[in-house]
Amino acid sequence: MKRATFWALVATALLTTACALPPAKNAKSAEQMKTEESANMITPMTEKRETLVATGYAVISIQNHRNASQQRLLAIRASKLDAYRALTEQVYGQQLDANTTIADMTVMSDTFRARVEGVVYGAVLVSITPVGDDTYETTLSLDRRIVNDLRSLYIAQLSTKR
Secondary structure, eight states: OHHHHHHHHHHHHHHHHHHSOOHHHHTSOHHHHHHHHHHHHHHHHHHTOSEEEEEEEEESTTSSOSSHHHHHHHHHHHHHHHHHHHHHHHHHOOEEEEEEEEETTEEEEEEEEEEOOOOOOSOEEEEEEEETTTEEEEEEEEEHHHHHHHHHHHHHHHHHHO
16 A cells, blocks of 8 residues: 555656646746737737838818928828838727617717827838829838837837736
């Protein structure tokens, strides 16, 4: 009986030792592992493409100015800002809030609010192109390495707020 217990303990010790992490892995702090896990969550999105590309649009005729040349300049600026917004959505995502009010089994109100917030630097202006007679299209691109930097800074900022 004692022999069986002895061999059961030896087998258990061997099996649990095989499940342990190598010493190099055990030396990592919990904070380092959290950072790596966070980075792994965002890595697949950015590895798919070398650059993120975003396009923005603006209509010339609705710009608030009497001078046609100034309207074109304002449309170019608005299309560039729209492209930056689209780029920010790709880097950080988009926060959506929705509210639906139902009374007597009828939808009384259905509202959605989208919010994008973030810092983008290093974007390259690819093109500003007139589309048709009344619209401008602006295309921006952002290198994957810069996207990784932006996301790392964002995650670090979130972790310091908590």
